[in-house]
Amino acid sequence: MNSFFAQEVPLSWYLLLSAVLFSLGVVGFLIKRNLITVFMSIELMLNAVNLSFVTFAHQWHAVKGQIFVFFVMMVAAAEAAVGLAIIIAVFRARATLAVDRIDRMKL
Amino acid sequence: MNADLHLWLIPLLPFVGFLLNGILGRGLPKWFITTIALVAPLASFCVVLNASLGIFGFLPASNSLPYTETCPLPWINIPALQIDFSFVLDQLSIVMLLVITGVGFLIHVYSVGYMADDEGYARYFSYLNLFLFFMTVLVLAGNALVMFVGWEGVGLASYLLIGFWFQKKSAADAGKKAFIVNRIGDFGFLIGMFLLIANFGTLTFSELGARLNAHSEWQGGVLTIIALCLMLGAAGKSAQLPLYIWLPDAMEGPTPVSALIHAATMVTAGVYMVARTHVLFDHSPVALSVVATVGAATAIFAATIALVQNDIKRVLAYSTISQLGYMFLGCGVAAYSAAIFHLMTHAFFKALLFLAAGAVIHSLGGEQDLRKMGGLRKKLPITFAVTTVGVLAIAGIPPFAGFFSKDAILYAAFLQGTNGKILYSVGLLTAFLTAFYMFRLWYLTFMGESRSENVHPHESPWSMRGTLLILAVLSVCGGWIGMEHFGNFLAPSVGTMPTEAGNWRLEFILSIVAVAVALEGWMIADKFYRRKLTKPAQYAAALPGTYNLLANKYFVDEFYGAVVVKPLLGVSKFALEWVVDIGILGGAAWLLGGIASFTGAILQRWQSGNLRSYAAWLAAGAAAVLLFLLVPWATVLANLPAIHLGMAGH
Numbered sequence: 001m002n003s004f005f006a007q008e009v010p011l012s013w014y015l016l017l018s019a020v021l022f023s024l025g026v027v028g029f030l031i032k033r034n035l036i037t038v039f040m041s042i043e044l045m046l047n048a049v050n051l052s053f054v055t056f057a058h059q060w061h062a063v064k065g066q067i068f069v070f071f072v073m074m075v076a077a078a079e080a081a082v083g084l085a086i087i088i089a090v091f092r093a094r095a096t097l098a099v100d101r102i103d104r105m106k107l
Numbered sequence: 108m109n110a111d112l113h114l115w116l117i118p119l120l121p122f123v124g125f126l127l128n129g130i131l132g133r134g135l136p137k138w139f140i141t142t143i144a145l146v147a148p149l150a151s152f153c154v155v156l157n158a159s160l161g162i163f164g165f166l167p168a169s170n171s172l173p174y175t176e177t178c179p180l181p182w183i184n185i186p187a188l189q190i191d192f193s194f195v196l197d198q199l200s201i202v203m204l205l206v207i208t209g210v211g212f213l214i215h216v217y218s219v220g221y222m223a224d225d226e227g228y229a230r231y232f233s234y235l236n237l238f239l240f241f242m243t244v245l246v247l248a249g250n251a252l253v254m255f256v257g258w259e260g261v262g263l264a265s266y267l268l269i270g271f272w273f274q275k276k277s278a279a280d281a282g283k284k285a286f287i288v289n290r291i292g293d294f295g296f297l298i299g300m301f302l303l304i305a306n307f308g309t310l311t312f313s314e315l316g317a318r319l320n321a322h323s324e325w326q327g328g329v330l331t332i333i334a335l336c337l338m339l340g341a342a343g344k345s346a347q348l349p350l351y352i353w354l355p356d357a358m359e360g361p362t363p364v365s366a367l368i369h370a371a372t373m374v375t376a377g378v379y380m381v382a383r384t385h386v387l388f389d390h391s392p393v394a395l396s397v398v399a400t401v402g403a404a405t406a407i408f409a410a411t412i413a414l415v416q417n418d419i420k421r422v423l424a425y426s427t428i429s430q431l432g433y434m435f436l437g438c439g440v441a442a443y444s445a446a447i448f449h450l451m452t453h454a455f456f457k458a459l460l461f462l463a464a465g466a467v468i469h470s471l472g473g474e475q476d477l478r479k480m481g482g483l484r485k486k487l488p489i490t491f492a493v494t495t496v497g498v499l500a501i502a503g504i505p506p507f508a509g510f511f512s513k514d515a516i517l518y519a520a521f522l523q524g525t526n527g528k529i530l531y532s533v534g535l536l537t538a539f540l541t542a543f544y545m546f547r548l549w550y551l552t553f554m555g556e557s558r559s560e561n562v563h564p565h566e567s568p569w570s571m572r573g574t575l576l577i578l579a580v581l582s583v584c585g586g587w588i589g590m591e592h593f594g595n596f597l598a599p600s601v602g603t604m605p606t607e608a609g610n611w612r613l614e615f616i617l618s619i620v621a622v623a624v625a626l627e628g629w630m631i632a633d634k635f636y637r638r639k640l641t642k643p644a645q646y647a648a649a650l651p652g653t654y655n656l657l658a659n660k661y662f663v664d665e666f667y668g669a670v671v672v673k674p675l676l677g678v679s680k681f682a683l684e685w686v687v688d689i690g691i692l693g694g695a696a697w698l699l700g701g702i703a704s705f706t707g708a709i710l711q712r713w714q715s716g717n718l719r720s721y722a723a724w725l726a727a728g729a730a731a732v733l734l735f736l737l738v739p740w741a742t743v744l745a746n747l748p749a750i751h752l753g754m755a756g757h
Contacts, residue, residue: 029722038718103716 014055021048035090035097039083046076112158114176114194117204118243120151124236132229141219144232148215148239152208159201172599173197173313175249182252187308193249195313199600202447203246203379206454207372211239213574214367217462220570221363221469231271231361238264242372246379251300251310254380258296258344261373262289268368269360281356288353292343292377299336302329316386327391334387334394337380338401345377345431348405352664354428358420362465365420370427370461371454378434378450382443382601389441389602396526399439403533406432408661410540414547415647415657418475419464422548426501427457429537433516436534440527442519443601444594448586449512455585456500456509459578463494466571467552470564477548482557486564489572491553493579498549500582502542503625505618511586513538514618515594519604521617535624542628550636 025045032038050069057065091097124147128140135143162172178192196204215235222231241264245257262285270282303310306329307318319325341347346354357369368374381388381398388395406429413425430453437446468475470487484491500507503514517538521531566572594604635642647654656662713724 026726030719030726099718103718 011055011059015052018048018052018055021045021051033098033100035087035099035102038099039080039087042083043076043080046072112161112174112176112196113154114158114174114196114247116154117151117208117247118240120154121147121236121239121243123147125233125240127233128229128236129233132233135229137228140229140232144236145212145215145219147236148208148212151239151243152205152212155201155204155208158196159205162198162201175313177249188304190250190252190310192253193311194247194253195249196247197600198597199379199382199447200246202451202597204243206451207239207242207246210371210454210458210578211235211242211367213577214363214371214458214462217366217465217571217574218361218363220568221465222361223568225361227271231268234264234267234271235364235367238268238368238373242376245376249311249313251303251312251384254383255293255296255300258340258376258380259293261368261376262286262293262344265289265357265368265373268364269357271360271364275359278359281353281359285353285357288350289343292340292350295336295339295343299333299340302333302336306333312383315384319386319390323390325390327393330387331391331393334384334391335397337384337387338394338398341377341380341435342401343377344380345374345435346405346428347377347401347431347435348408349663351405351409351428352667355421355424355660358418358424362420362461362468365424366458366461366465369424370457374427374431375434375450375454378431378438378446381435381438382447385438385441385443385601388438395439395441397439398435399520399523399526399530402432402435402437402439403530403537404432405429406436406537407533407540408432410537410544411657412660413544414540415654417477419467419477419480419548419552420461420475422477422544423457423460423464426460426541426545429541430457430501433513433534433537436520436530437516440516440519440523440530441602442516442604444597444604445512445515445519445590447597447601448590448593449509449516452500452508452512452582452585455578456497456507456582459493459575459582460497460501462571462575462578463490463497466490466567466575467494469567469571471559474559477551479559480552480557481555481559482553483564484553487553487566489566489575493575494549494553496579496582498545500585502545502629503538503621504629505622506583506587508582508585508587510618510622511590514614514621515590515604517621518614518617521613535621538621539624539628542625543632546629546632547636550632554637555640 022045025041025043025048028041028044029038032041050072053065053069053072057063057069087097090102094102096102124143127143128135132140158174174196176194176196180192181189182192183190215232218231218235222228225231238261241257241260243257245254245261248254248257266282266286269285270279273279273282300310303315307315309315309318319330339350343350354369354374358365360369388398409425409428409432413422413429416422416425430449434446434449434453437443437449467480467483467487467490470483470490471480474480496507500509503510505511517531517534520527520534523530590604635646659665715721
């Protein structure tokens with residue numbers, strides 16, 4: 001038992017998890033109809049990439065990867081603020097958040 | 108030592124007038140336009156007068172003719188051919204220039220009254236000045252190419268002025284007709300020039316004359332061809348058979364234009380050209396007889412048409428064609444000075460007749476139909492008087508100008524052997540017809556009862572009446588100089604007249620015959636048109652075929668329309684419009700446009716605005732890049748044949 005927990009999680013598991021999360025994000029982005037869900041799918045993809053960054057940084061003992069994650073999180077935060085503002089504006093203008101119905105490329 | 112005559116000023120002054128009125132005319136006040144328009148030809152006339160007074164001996168100048176002015180820079184300078192921009196003044200060009208600038212100035216004055224209310228006042232005078240510029244270049248030209256510049260230029264001015272009221276379709280069409288028919292003649296002129304360059308290496312008239320005079324054994328052959336080509340050009344410009352058809356239509360222009368361009372000056376350019384190149388014609392009896400035959404045929408042909416025309420200007424137009432035929436008849440019997448003499452007197456009395464007709468039309472508010480005139484003798488006394496002078500002059504009644512010149516031509520024709528007798532008879536018959544149709548016009552316009560709806564015809568303004576009076580004086584006195592003096596004066600330019608020395612008795616008898624024939628024409632017109640107008644209708648009904656033929660001008664326009672215009676239009680329609688324009692050019696445009704819009708139609712699907720389709724394309728793209736990077740393509744491709752072969756092996 002002890003040895004099971006003491007064992008390190010293999011690199012491939014992290015990468016696999018990252019790939020699964022990213023794919024879920026892509027699928028969610030493509031099939032979900034609600035703009036907020038689509039937005040969340042983007043966050044999911046970003047974090048999947050973050051996970052693989054951290055994994056590789058640990059593997060290669062390179063701190064650059066971890067620093068890059070901070071940058072990604074910072075940009076994601078800014079993007080969330082802007083994105084949510086856009087969503088509110090869209091909702092006010094169109095009274096809907098279904099992406100199929102806001103395909104006019106103008107308000 | 109020749110004094111400087113400044114010949115270049117003669118064309119340049121009207122050209123300056125053209126530029127001023129043509130460019131600035133719209134913004135200038137009317138009196139200013141008038142001043143420019145009148146001063147330019149008047150100044151030009153004064154330069155001509157100054158030059159000619161010296162020659163006539165009135166001024167103490169000692170110029171010997173021909174006097175040449177050449178631009179110091181050569182125009183065309185290639186091996187074996189040099190063409191200068193040169194002007195030559197000799198006896199022939201003096202006569203022409205005096206007529207052109209003198210009569211031209213008078214007609215400018217007349218136009219001031221005639222065109223006073225026209226919107227295109229400045230445009231009209233700029234065209235008129237442009238015409239004088241080109242006409243004087245034509246006459247002064249020292250070689251055929253400079254003459255050709257003037258030749259084309261007067262054609263342009265004529266086109267612009269015929270179509271002056273271009274809002275009227277008939278006027279615009281008449282302008283085009285004149286231009287296109289003249290192109291055929293110009294083609295002949297050009298070929299003639301090319302043949303001159305090829306055979307003589309020069310276009311300078313004096314050089315050409317010297318070369319030909321030195322070799323009297325050169326006869327016919329290529330000289331005939333050159334002379335006939337030039338004659339084709341002359342026939343186009345001077346409205347001879349078979350290219351005369353444009354002149355009657357040219358009457359669509361304002362009446363002073365008909366007087367200046369289509370009666371007095373431009374249409375005589377062909378006669379002038381034949382006289383100027385007479386050395387060529389003298390070396391080719393065939394060409395000379397062609398000229399004489401064309402002239403005589405045109406004279407009688409046009410005179411017969413004029414018998415039954417009802418438009419006053421058209422009668423005069425056909426009479427002009429007929430009189431031009433006389434001039435060519437004169438040229439054709441080598442009586443060039445008689446032809447030029449008739450050209451001069453014709454310029455006086457035909458300008459007078461046209462301007463008087465213009466005054467009549469003006470007073471009746473635009474009415475040109477002879478059937479709706481009549482009885483104007485008392486209402487327009489001055490116009491009546493001057494028209495009478497003009498009619499007597501053209502009919503050849505002594506002592507009016509036309510008698511002397513027409514008589515000289517007929518006499519010269521009579522002396523030309525058997526052919527000459529035929530030409531003489533045709534000329535005499537034409538003289539009879541001329542007297543008849545001119546008196547017909549005279550009776551229908553001025554005599555009898557008024558048939559006009561316009562009850563208050565009024566005499567024209569002084570600028571018009573004054574011009575008419577001056578021209579009337581010229582039409583009376585223009586011939587008094589006498590053929591002998593005139594011929595002697597012109598002899599250095601165009602050679603002497605063929606005469607039988609001392610045979611004044613023959614000349615006298617011929618004059619009596621000509622006058623008798625003219626009076627006979629008058630008598631018959633008197634019987635037909637003096638009182639009741641039933642007789643002409645009776646004759647027309649008795650000879651319906653002949654009348655129809657004449658009234659429809661021998662159907663020549665219809666014939667040309669069917670033989671030349673229709674096939675040409677058909678070919679243009681099929682080959683040029685359908686095949687080239689719609690097929691090739693239009694097809695290419697449609698093909699290019701089609702490719703662009705087809706590609707656009709496909710590409711626009713990508714720009715759907717649908718977020719998820721963008722995302723799907725993005726994901727697909729990313730997947731494609733990954734696939735491209737991950738798959739070792741080199742290995743796969745290298746093994747591809749092997750896989751294929753392996754499968755085939757199984």
